[in-house]
Amino acid sequence: MLEHSIDQSGGRTNLSHPSGANAASDGHSEASQRLPNPVFYPVKPASPLSNPLTYTDSFEERHIGPGNADLAQMLELLGFDSLDALIDATVPQSIRLQTPLKLEAGKSEYELLQALKEIAQENQIFQSFIGMGYSNCITPPVIQRNILENPAWYTQYTPYQPEIAQGRLEALLNFQTMVTDLTGLEIANASLLDEGTAAAEAMSMSYGVCKTKAKTFWVSEACHPQTIAVVQTRAQALGIEVIIGDHRTFQFDVPVFGALVQYPATDGAIYDYREFCDRAHAAGALVTVAADLLSLTLLTPPGEFGADIAVGNSQRFGVPLGYGGPHAAFFATREAYKRQIPGRLVGVSKDIHGQPALRLALQTREQHIRRDKATSNICTAQVLLAIIASMYAVYHGPQGLQRIAQRVHQMTIVLAEGLQRLGYELGTEPFFDTLKVNVTPDQAKHIINRAHSHHVNLRQIDATTIGLALDETISSDSLLTLFQIFAGEQGAHFTPEDLLSSSHHPIIPPALQRTTPYLTHPVFNSYHSETELLRYMYRLQSRDLSLTTAMIPLGSCTMKLNATTEMIPVTWPEFGQIHPFAPLEQTRGYQTLFEQLEHWLAEITGFAGISLQPNAGSQGEYAGLLVIRQYHESRGDSDRTVCLIPTSAHGTNPASAVMAGMKVVPVDCDREGNIDIADLKAKAEKYRDQLSALMVTYPSTHGVFEAGIREICDIVHANGGQVYMDGANMNAQVGICRPADFGADVCHLNLHKTFCIPHGGGGPGMGPIGVAKHLVPFLPGHPVIQIRDDHSSTPPLPHPSTLHPIGPVSAAPWGSPSILPISWMYIALMGAEGLTKATEVAILNANYIAKRLENHYPVLYKGKNGLVAHECIIDLRQFKKSAEIEVDDIAKRLIDYGFHPPTVSWPVAGTIMVEPTESESKQELDRFCDAMIAIREEIREIEEGKADRHNNLLKNAPHTALALTEEWNHPYSRQRAVYPTTWTKENKFWAAVGRIDQAYGDRHLVCTCLPMEAYQE
Template sequence: MSNVYYQEKFEDRHNGPSSTQVDEMLKFLGVDSLDELIEQTVPAQIRRPSLKLPKALSEVAYLEKIAQISDKNKVFKSFIGQGYYNVVLPGVIQRNVFENPGWYTQYTPYQAEIAQGRLQALLNFQTVVCDFTGLEIANASLLDEATAAAEGMFMLFSARKNKNANVFLVAPSIFPQTLDVLKTRAVPFGIELRMADVAEAELTEDVFAAFIQYPAANGTVADYKQVADAAHAKGITICVAADLMSLALLTPPGEWGADVVVGTTQRFGIPMGFGGPHAAYFATKDSYKRNIPGRIIGVTSDANGEYALRMALQTREQHIRRDKASSNICTAQALLAIMASFYAAYHGPQGIKNIATRINDLAKLTAKGVEAFGYTQLNETYFDTLRFKVGAEAAGIKSEALNNEMNFYYEDDIVGISIDESTTYEDVQTIVKIFAKIKGNAVADVDLADFVNNLDTSIPAELLRTSPYLTHPNFNSYHSEHEMLRYIKSLEAKDLSLCHSMIPLGSCTMKLNATTEMVPVTWARFGALHPFAPADQTSGYMQMINELNDWLSEITGFAKMSFQPNSGAQGEYAGLMVIRAYHESRGESHRNVCLIPASAHGTNPASASMAGLKVVVVKCDERGNIDVEDLRAKAVEHAANLNSLMVTYPSTHGVFEEPIIEICNIIHENGGQVYMDGANMNAQVGLTSPGFIGADVCHLNLHKTFCIPHGGGGPGMGPIGVAAHLVPFLPNHTVVDVSGEQGISAVSSAPFGSASILLISYAYIAMMGGEGLTNATRTAILNANYIKARLEGHYPVLYAGANGRCAHEMILDCRGFKNVGIEVADIAKRLMDYGFHAPTVSFPVAGTLMVEPTESESKVEVDRFCDALIAIRQEIAAVEAGQADSVENVLKHAPHTAAVVTSDDWNRPYSRATAAYPLPYLKDRKFWPSVGRVNDSQGDRTLICSCPSIEAYAEA
C-alpha cells in the first residue's frame, strides 16, 4: 500500500508508550483494551462527548502556521516604558539557559541534593537583589512587579503594630497596573488605598505603611530619606517599587530607609514577551525574614560537612500553614530569575554600571536634542524617562513616530519617552527628527554631536550611588563568553531534569515540553512586543490568544477564559474573587464561607484566606473521598453565608470520586458556587470536564496539563475558565480593556499574564487535536495504573476508586517502615542514587509518596522507576530482617556522592557498588548527586540568603 498519504503524528512523539507497550501494560492489568480500563476508572455519569477541536497539525505544519501568525505582530521600537523595556539578551544565556531543557525542565528544588545548580543561580539572584536594593534579605523571585507590591502591602499590614491602622498611603506616580493589583488585593482585608503625595501627606494614626515608586512612573527621581524618617518616627513602614537597573546609579532605597523594596528584574536580559514571564523581586529587612513571602534559598552544609544550598524556612509555605499562611504563593519565576542572575554575572558590576550610564546619557541627549526645537521637557530629575509638553502637536508626533515604527507613551498633551538598553545613538537622532518635523523643521539629519560632550546631570548629587554592589567573585569571574558558558554548564551538570529521567511527582505533572512547542517563544515577533503596544500592532498575539480561549473553553466546558493569572495559586485567587464579585452583584456580599475538603492542596485554604473567606473544613472518609454527608450538613448549616466549595478533581488522593455531580448540586442548592482546582486536569481532558461536571469556575495549570515547562520552579500560568453567569466578572486591566465594566480589577501586571508562554500550550493543543489530547489522558491513566499494579505488592497503595483503579496518580504508604527507623525521606534520598527525583513527599498524607508518571513516559522508563522502588523496598526488607543495621545502612546514608564513593576512607557495612550502582542500568546512566544529604535545620538556624564569602560561611 502506498505511503503517499502518510503523515507523522505529533501525538506519537508526545505519548511515551508504543502500541506494543500499551498492549503489554493492558495485559499486565488484566484488561482487554484501553477503553475497558477507562470504563473501570472514570465514572460513566461524568464522561463527556468527544472534543470538538481543529484537526491536529504536524510539527512542520504548526511551525508554518505560527510563523504566519507571528508576521501579524508589528514589532516597533518601544519607548513606552511603564515597567517594560527592550533588552539585549546575551546569546550565551539565550541558547544555554532559555532554550535549554537542562534548565527549563527542572522541578522546584525541594530535593536539594539534585538541585544545587539552580539553587546556586537563585542564590546569585538573591545576592543581586540585596546588593542593588541595599536590604539584608531577598526571596528567590515572585510573579511580577504588581503582585510583589501587593505582597509587600499585605506583609506590612499583617506585621503592623497598630492593628487599628488600615490605610496604605500610595504616591500618585505609580505604574497604573501596580495600582490596579493593589486595589484587588486590598479589598478582602478592608485596606484603604489613600492616594497622596507621600512627601506632603499627613501621616495620621490610621496609616500603617506608605508606597513609593522610585523612579516615579513619570520618570522623576526624588530623595525620600526625610519622608522615611518621619514615617518611622510614627511607626509607619515604607514600601518602595524600584527599577533595578536605575539602582546602579541611584542611592538604594535600603540606604534611605525603605523597609520593603519590590520590582522586576525584566531589564536584566528578559524579553518583554507581551507581558511576561519576568521575575519580580522582593527584598526586606532581616527582621521580616519569618514574614517574607515566597521561597528563600539559603546556605547550609551536607552530611559530609561540605557547602550546600537548600530552600530555607519551608514551613512558612502555604502547603503547610494552609489558611494561616501569609501568602498563597506557589509558583515563582525561577527560570527568569536564573537568567537575570546570569545576566548580572556576565556583565558584572562595571558592565551593568556602563549600561545604566549609557541609558541615562542617551536620555539626557534626547532631552537636549528635542528641547533644541522648542519643546519643554518636564522632568528636572530622571534616570531614563522624559516627558515633553507638546500641546496640540501630540497627534502629529504620534503619527510621525508610527511612520518611523516607534511607540512613545501618550497622556493628554504629554509625550513620554523611556530609553532602554537597546536604544542607539541613531534612535535618538530619529526621535529628535520626529519632533523637529512637527515643528516644521525639515532637517535631513539631526546633528547631536554638539550635545554629546555637554550633557547636564539629571540625577541630584545627593542621590548618586556611592556604595559598591556585586562584589562577590561570582559576579567578577565570567565576563568572557567561554567562561560564562562553562559556568552555566557547571551549574547545569549539578541538576537532575527531565533530560535525565522521569520526574514522578504527584500533583505536579512533569510531562514532555516538546521542542516544537518551545521554538516560537524566543522569536522576536513574540518576545519583543510591549504589553501596552497599540492594538493594531498585536494582531498575531490576539489571534493566538482568542483561538486558545476557544480551545480551552471547549476542553473545560466553560464559556470563557481569563489568561491574566500567571500562576496556579493566582488562578485560585482570581476565581474566588470573581465568585465574590458575582455574589456582590446579587446583593449577597455577606456570603463568606468557603468549604474545603481536608485533603485539599495547601494553596486552596491559603487562597481562600487571601480572598477574605472563612474556611470550613469538610471531612474525608477512610478511602480519602469527600464525606458527602458532612459536606451536606455543613452546606446546610452555612447556607445563608455559603460562598463556595473548593474541590480538586480527580481528588488529591488520585481518585475519581463517584458523587462529584451530587457534591456540586449540594453547593448550588445552598446558594454557593463550585470552584474546581485544575491541578489534576491531566486526568480529565477529553474524558470529562469541569463545566460538564457542574463546576462554575476552574483554573488550569498550563505548566502541568498543557506543557509549559516548570523551569526549576516557574514560570507558570493559571488561567481561569468560568460558566456564562460569571463571565462579566472576569479580571479587567486598567491599561488594556480585557473584560466588562463589572470585571474585577487586575490580578497581575500584564493584561494577559505571561503571554509569551501561552504559545507553548497553543502549540500542544494545535498539534494534538481533540483525539490526541484524549489519548494523552487515557495514556496517563494507563501508566499510573500500571505503576500501581507493579508496586502494590511492595508498598501499600492508600486509595483507589470503586473498581480498584487510580486516576493519573496514586499514594504509596511508607509509614509502616518507621517501625525499623526508615523514614519516607530516606526513600526519597535513596532514589537519587538510582537516578530519579523522588515523587511528592508527605503530601497530601504525611509519610507517603504520591506518584504520577504522565503520558510522556514510555513503559521502559516506567519499569526502570518501578525497578528502583522495588529494589529500595528490598533494602528496607534487609533492615526489617536484621540483615542491615537500622542506622548504618544504605538508605540512611543516601544520597552517595562520587567523592564519598571514591574516597580512600570507606568503613560502611555495605559495598561501594551497593551505594552507587544498585541496579545494572546505572552503569550506563549514572547521575551523581553533587552533595550529600543536606542539613535542613542548620540552614534555618543560621539563615544566609546571599552569596557568602568563604570566611563568612566558615564563621557562620
C-alpha cells in the same frame, strides 16, 4: 515475547532474547563490558498510506511514551483488553463526555510551525519607548541558547529535593545576592511573579507585621498604573482602604500601616524619599519602594534612605519583553522580617559531610503547612527568568552593569538636550532613563501619529504629557528618529553627536548618587568572557536533575514532555519583542493566538469564558475566587464569605481563600480519601446564608475519581454557593470529562502542567481560569489595555455596560503571553484524539505503577474497581516502626537509582505521590518500579537484621562521588551504594551534595552568596 529479569544488584529490568541467550555476556570484548545486553527488533514494513495527500506525521506518537505493544502488555497486567475498558472502569459514567472534543485533528510539527509563524507575523515590532516598568533589552546569546532554550534548565522541577538541585539553587542564590546588593536591604527571596503582585505582597506583609491598628495603605500617584490597580484588587478583598496621593504633600494625618512609592517614578522623576520615610516611620508605617534595578547601579539604594521593603521587576536584566511576561519580580526586605517574606527563599546549609549546601529555607511550601494562616499563596515563582537575570549580572559584572546604566542615562541626557532645542518643556525633576515632555493636545496627536509612521511607540501619559523611556538597545539612529518625530515639518537640524559636547542638563544630584559598592562577590567578577560563563553555566547544569536525565514522577505536578517544537516559538522576535502596552492594532498575531487558545480551552473544559491573565496556578485560584466574590456582591449577597475546603486540598487553596477575603471552613474526608458528603452537606446547610464557594480538586488530591462529584456540586449550589475546581489534576480529564459539565462554575488550568509549559525549575507558570456563563462579566480587567473586546474572547461577551470585571490580578494584561505559544502548539499538535489518548495513557501509566508495586507497598487510596486516576499514593509509614526508615530515606535512595523522588509526605505524611504522566515509556516506568522494588528489599534487610538500622543504604543516601574517595565506614560496598543497577553504571547521575541538614540552615540563616573562604573550608 521479551522477558523481564532483575539484575543481581536489585534494580534495572533487562530485556533479553526469548531463548535466554546473551550475545554480549561472554566477556570476550571490551564493548561487552560497557554495553547492555543487545535487543534485536524485527524490522516491520510500514503500513501503506491510504491517502498520501492527507498523510500527517503523528506528533501524538512521539508525545505519548508507550507504543501500542507496550500498551497491550500494560493493559494485560491490569486485566483490560483496551484503553476504553480501563477508562470505563476508572471514570464515573455519570460525568463522562459523550461526544468527542470539537477540535481539529492534530497536525504535523512542520505544518504547525509554519502556521504559527504566519500568526506571529501579524504582530508588528515597533521600537517602544513606553517604559512603565518594561524595557527592551539584549539577552546575551550565550544565555539565551544555554539556559532559556536549554531543556536541562527549563524542564527542572521546583528544588524540593535540594541534593539534586544545587545548580539552580546557586543561580537563585546569585539572584538574591544581586537584589540585596542593589537594593541595599538585607534579605531577598528567590523571585515573585511580577512587579504589581510583588507590591501587593508587600502591602500584605506590611499589614501583617505593622503594630498599628490601621487598615489603610497609602500609594503614590507616581507609581505605575498597573501596579496601583493590582494593589487595589488585593486590598479590596482584604478590606484594606487604599489612598492614592502625592508623597510630597501627604502628612500621615490619616493612620496607615504602609506606603508605596516608585523609584524612579512612572514619569521618570527621581525623588529623594528620605524625609518621607522618616515621616512614615514616625507614624508607625512601613515603606515599600518599587525600584528599577538598573538605575540602582547609579542611585542611592532604597535600603540606605529608609525603605523597609523593595520590589520590582528584573526583566531588563536580559529577559525579553514577551508582551508582558514571564518576568521575575524581586522582593527584598530587612532581616527582621525574614519569617514574613513571601515566596521562596534559598538558604545556605551544610550536608552530611560538612560541605556547604543550598536548599529552600524557612517557609518552603509554607502554605501547605500553615494553610489559611499562610502569609502568601505563592507556589510557582519565576525561577527560570530569575536565573536568566542573575546570569545577566554574572556576565556583565558590576562594571558592566554600571556601563550599561551610564550609557542609557547619558543617551537620555542627549535626548533631553535635543528636545529642549526643539522648544519642548521637560519635567523639572532629575531623571535616569525616562523623560516627561509637556505638549499641547494638538501636538500630542501629531507626535503620536508621526511616531507610529516611524514604527515607534511613545507613552501618552495624558492629553498634555508624553513619556519617553530609553533602554540598552538605544542607538544614535534611534535618537535621530525621535528628534525627527518631535520636530515634525520644521526638521531637526542637529544630530545626537552634535549634542554630546553641549548636554549640560542637570543629572542625578550628589545626594541621590550611589556611593556604596555592589556585586563584590567573586561570582559577579569571574565569568565575563563567554568561554568562562559557558563553563560556569554547564557546571551548574550538571548538578541538577531534569527531564533530560530521567522521569520526574511528582504527584500533582505533571512533569510531562515539553516538546522542542512547542518551545521554538518562544524566542521568536515577533513574540518576544512586543511591549505589553503596545497598541492592540500592533498585536493582532497575539490576539489571534489568544482567541484560538481561549476557544480551545473553553471546549476542553466546557466553560463559557476564559481569562488568560493569571500568571500562575496560585493566581488562578485567587482570580477565580475573586470572580465568585464579585458575582455574589453583584447580587447583593455581600455576606457570602464562607469557603468550604476539603482537608485534603492543596495548601494554596485555603491561602488563596483568605487572600480573597473569605473564611475557610474545612470539610472532612472519609477513609477512602473522598470528600465526606455528609459532612459537606451539614456544613453547607449550616452556612447556607454565608456560603460563597467550595474549592474542590478533581480527580481528588488523593488521586481518585470521586463518584459523588455531581452530588457534591449539587449540594453547594442548593445552598447558594459556587463550585471552584482546582485544575491541578486536569491531565486526567481532557477529552474524557469536562468540569463545567458536572457542576463546576470556575476552574483554573495549570498550563505548566496539563498543557506542556515547562516548570523551569519552579516557574514560569500560567493559571488561566474558565468560568460559567453567569460569571463571564466578572473576569479580570486591566487599567492600561482594554482586554475584554469582542475580538479577544470566545464566545462573544455581554454588552460592555453589563460587565463588572474584577481588577487586574497580574501586572500585564494577559499574564505571561510569550509562553502561551507552547500550549497553543501542544493542543494543535495533538488534536482531539491525541489529547484524549494522552489522558487515557496518563491514567494507564499510573495504574500500571500501582499494580506493579501493590505487592511490595500499600497503595493508599483507590477508587471504583480498585483503580487510581493519573497518580497514586504509595504508603511508606509502616517502615518507620519496622526498620526506622522514614519517607525521606526512601526518597533520597531513589536519587542513587537515578530518579527524582516523587512528591514526599503530601497530601498524606509518610507517603509518596507518584504521577508518571503519559510521556514516559514503559521502559522508564519499569525502571522506576524495579528501583522501588529493589529499595523494598533493602528495607527488608534492615527488618531482618541483615543491615544496620542506622548505617545503611537508605540512611546514608544519596551517596556522592566525594563520599567514595573518603574513608568508607559503611557495612556495604561502594558499588552497591552508587551503582545499584546496570542503568546507573552507564548513566549515572551524581548528587552534588550529600543529605542536607535542613534544621541547621534554618538556625543559621544565610541567604546570600558565601565568601569563597567558606567553600575552601
